[in-house]
Amino acid sequence: MKKRRSRRQSGPQVSELTTNRLSIYLRCLDTLQAEGVQTISSQGLAARFHLNAAQIRKDLAWFGEFGVRGVGYSVETLAAHLRSILGLGAPIRMAVVGAGLLGQALADYPGFPRDGFEPVALFDRSPAKVGGQTRGGVPIFHIRRLKGIVRRQRIRIAMVAVPAEAAQQVVNQAAAAGVEAILNFAPAALVAPPGVKLRNVDLTVSLEGLAYHLKRHDANQK
């Protein structure tokens, strides 16, 4: 009756597109729960949040059977399942590397703690910054201390907000320090050692993608 695809520890090998949508579904469910909605069908979810009902069901099917036929899904229990699938049981501690404006903004971003991600340390190589802390109270350490603090504080994710030239070295250091995943904001094509998951948030690529869609009003069109 149940297709157990889970290999005990890590879940099935689903695509990044699917995990992204699971995260979206979770957010939608949280919204519904705040509104007091107790049950919702895939149709209802799709209509309310501009999603595709079949896709919701397919995405969930990778992990089990969470719905009740003829009824739909319990908002509360489906949200709990998604949190479990995504590994959001306990808060996840993070480090931010690079104490520039972006790094400090990330360290103090109010959305992260709300979603169970806690930036607990900021790293930089500038002596002027080391020893201080962000407005939100995140302490700034010298990058040299990365490994020790990652170990001691059980930091699992690093966010990289340093100039492109330094980014690869920071990824290497973070991986060596035992970080399991990295979110990179530097505009550079980086590689992470096997076992370390790397994702990029490339603002230049995003903006140039938008630029492609701007109306062209060049003076001299050939």
Add this chain to the structure above:
Amino acid sequence: MKKRRSRRQSGPQVSELTTNRLSIYLRCLDTLQAEGVQTISSQGLAARFHLNAAQIRKDLAWFGEFGVRGVGYSVETLAAHLRSILGLGAPIRMAVVGAGLLGQALADYPGFPRDGFEPVALFDRSPAKVGGQTRGGVPIFHIRRLKGIVRRQRIRIAMVAVPAEAAQQVVNQAAAAGVEAILNFAPAALVAPPGVKLRNVDLTVSLEGLAYHLKRHDANQK
């Protein structure tokens, strides 16, 4: 001999994945040019930057024939073509809405001017912030003045860095003000009117996607 797909003004209807890669290619070419490389083959590009040679050629084929058979591509002219395709002829002026830490970091991000994107105004509704400016010198205006300043300053892209609850309204205001594209950082599913291109940078989704790949070490595994 030439397949001209271009409909004079806006280019062909290629996927977002393709435009993203064009942006990457451009960055790679800039790197090569800085190194003094004059010519490169798709193979060479692929090997150097972990790309796929066939995909590079396919992506470029949407827009023309830029290579020389038996030789490869001129680094300089291919870069120029890509810049033209992406619409990066002249600097593109941007507004940032939301003068929190993230908004200010975006307004002062040094990578943007380097790539031809110029944040020229920051908007907020907090009287405490309005009238001031960022460390980098970007002036902060009341959101009420969005339309006038977008018009006068010929702002074409808006970056949205406000809380999720306010994001949809800001998108509506920006669209009404004449902005052509929006890069949204708020964790919310927004809609933009037709003709306005919307892209999301969702940090929570990115982090939860990483969380999925973390090793599970729960105390009690069922």
Add this chain to the structure above:
DNA sequence: CTGTGTGAACCCCTTCACAGCG
């Protein structure tokens, strides 16, 4: 002989459609 441009094959993701359960 080298490397582009491109049809064809392949693969993955999305969408459809419906059997069957509650």
Add this chain to the structure above:
DNA sequence: CGCTGTGAAGGGGTTCACACAG
């Protein structure tokens, strides 16, 4: 009877492989 879960169909994007241009 409604809605899930899912096989099958469909559509896109990626990769292959090669004709052919230089």
